[in-house]
Amino acid sequence: MTVDQRVQFCPHCGEAILGLKAVSRGGMTRMQRVCLDTIARLTVDGVPPTFMEIARAIERNKSTVYRLVHGLRKRGFITMTNGARSISILPQVPHADAA
Numbered sequence: 001m002t003v004d005q006r007v008q009f010c011p012h013c014g015e016a017i018l019g020l021k022a023v024s025r026g027g028m029t030r031m032q033r034v035c036l037d038t039i040a041r042l043t044v045d046g047v048p049p050t051f052m053e054i055a056r057a058i059e060r061n062k063s064t065v066y067r068l069v070h071g072l073r074k075r076g077f078i079t080m081t082n083g084a085r086s087i088s089i090l091p092q093v094p095h096a097d098a099a
Contacts, residue, residue: 027075034058035068036077039087048087 028036038057042049049057055065069087072078079088 028072028077031058031060031064032068032072032075032077035065036072036089039069039078040089043089048085050085 035054035058038054039048042053042057051062051065051069054069055062058065060068069078069080073080076090078090080086
């Protein structure tokens with residue numbers, strides 16, 4: 001993630017403070033991390049969950065899950081095809097500057 005000089009990091013958790021959103025150094029919001037972890041947890045025998053199943057698990061509405069999932073896709077954490085249960089989590093390559 002390219003960091004603007006005006007960005008400040010929380011001394012406790014290392015998350016960037018950008019207005020009202022907390023963005024981790026990995027480039028996803030806290031709720032996107034919850035959503036991604038939930039997708040991984042609810043994927044059974046290679047079959048990913050539906051948007052409604054994710055919404056129930058994280059106690060949010062379906063439109064919020066839609067926004068979170070599409071944010072994860074845009075950032076390259078998941079892929080989706082047209083169709084139900086089409087979310088696939090992509091393997092992440094560690095950054096070269098990671099300690």
